[in-house]
Amino acid sequence: MSLDTVAEDIKDDARERAERIERETDERVDEILADAESDADDIIAEREDDLDSRIEQEREQKLSSAKLEAKQKRLEARRDSLADVRDRAEAAVADISGDRREELTRELLDDAAGEFDDGPVTVYGRDDDAALIESIVADYDGFEHAGSVDCLGGIVAESDASRLRVNNTFDSVFDAVWDEELKAVSERLFQQ
Structure with a gap:
């Protein structure tokens, strides 16, 4: 075997190893990208769920506050009406x-x-x-x-x-x- 043949075999081996390393690297990059995209999708879904939950919670709180405020206004109006009726009744009694x-x-x-x-x-x-x-x-x-x-x-x-x-x-x-x-x-x- 001549030195040229040995050099050529070494170059071929090196090329094959480089191609194999490149293929393995590409496969590993594809795996990492796929994992990253999956993780990103999971994070986005989790954040969307969290955001939906927060929106629903805030909506419930605002609805509850609005109901309470409406109830308080109704009670206040009733108190005012009862006070007016009482005042008019007292005036009628005083006018006997x-x-x-x-x-x-x-x-x-x-x-x-x-x-x-x-x-x-x-x-x-x-x-x-x-x-x-x-x-x-x-x-x-x-x-x-x-x-x-x-x-x-x-x-x-x-x-x-x-x-x-x-x-x-x-x-x-x-x-x-x-x-x-x-x-x-x-x-x-x-x-x-």
Whole structure:
């Protein structure tokens, strides 16, 4: 074998090895690219899922907030409506006049008088009702009209001897009735 043949065999071997290395490198590059593309697709899918989940969560939060705000506005409107009804009802009670006012005031004083065993009993009422209360109190022994109290009508009676105070004002009766009937009033106003 000549030196040229040996050199040629070495060159052929080197070429074959280079081609094999190049093929293996190309295959390895193709594998790496395929893995990278697969990983990229997985990452993109994961991010899309995460983004979809975040969008859905944010949508749910905004929807929940909107529902809560709407509910609060409804409740506020109902409170305002009930307050308006109450104000109008109180005004109607304050405007009771004539025989009806005297009859109610007398009933409230009769009820309060049953609470006192001994006198003297002082009676207070609305300033505008002073003459009415004085005329009613004149029918009771040991009772006297002693001045005014801020109320819609009715009386407040008290005795130092028995250390008792009875609040029989239109306000106290109205408050008790309002509390008892609030649910019915609300249902009637806001029938659903």
